[in-house]
Amino acid sequence: MSLFGQPKFYPNLNPSAAVPADREQIFRLRSFADNYRMSRGKEHGHYVPNSRFVFVTMTSGETLMHQRYRHPVLAEGKPVLYAGEAFFNNGRLQWWSNGSGNYRPDPDHAAQAGLPVDHFYPYDEILKGAHTQPKINPPRIDSKITHVSAAVSTAADRPLNQMQAKLVQAKFAVTGNQIPNRAGMPIFRPVFGPLFRGRV
Numbered sequence: 001m002s003l004f005g006q007p008k009f010y011p012n013l014n015p016s017a018a019v020p021a022d023r024e025q026i027f028r029l030r031s032f033a034d035n036y037r038m039s040r041g042k043e044h045g046h047y048v049p050n051s052r053f054v055f056v057t058m059t060s061g062e063t064l065m066h067q068r069y070r071h072p073v074l075a076e077g078k079p080v081l082y083a084g085e086a087f088f089n090n091g092r093l094q095w096w097s098n099g100s101g102n103y104r105p106d107p108d109h110a111a112q113a114g115l116p117v118d119h120f121y122p123y124d125e126i127l128k129g130a131h132t133q134p135k136i137n138p139p140r141i142d143s144k145i146t147h148v149s150a151a152v153s154t155a156a157d158r159p160l161n162q163m164q165a166k167l168v169q170a171k172f173a174v175t176g177n178q179i180p181n182r183a184g185m186p187i188f189r190p191v192f193g194p195l196f197r198g199r200v
Contacts, residue, residue, distance in 0.1 A: 018077030052085060054067070
């Protein structure tokens, strides 16, 4: 969506690429929770996507896909809300991108595609292979910490186990209210309670 909530439409930058094709061969994407199915033409059955597809999201919100047809062929040269590539594994979306040389949608409007944004990779990242790397979740901060000053201690600052905690205490000869973190920098205990749960 744009600044004022209006959708951005992407025109076909290559009119000669909008060649006629058999419209009965173009798939329509449907979502059922985390699973996707495709239908095409007048067929009543559903197909399970299981490879890489080229897709366009039409201004009507309908998502059209095919494995070989180019984006302007799918959209019949019309403007679209989004265009790119999507990879499915047995009906589950693995990743999708803004890979379209004919429409060139920008990553800022990826939500217009109607696909889960947490599976989106800009096309430049696809070229670098980022979509093949496991996603790293940010460190989880313990929700039972109630002191505001304890928020300076993240999971990365805490010793890995009690043995390491004892080694750190012996190495830095902790005195008073200072506790070293992994980098050896002191973290001060709050006066009103301990920084870590349990003993250090």
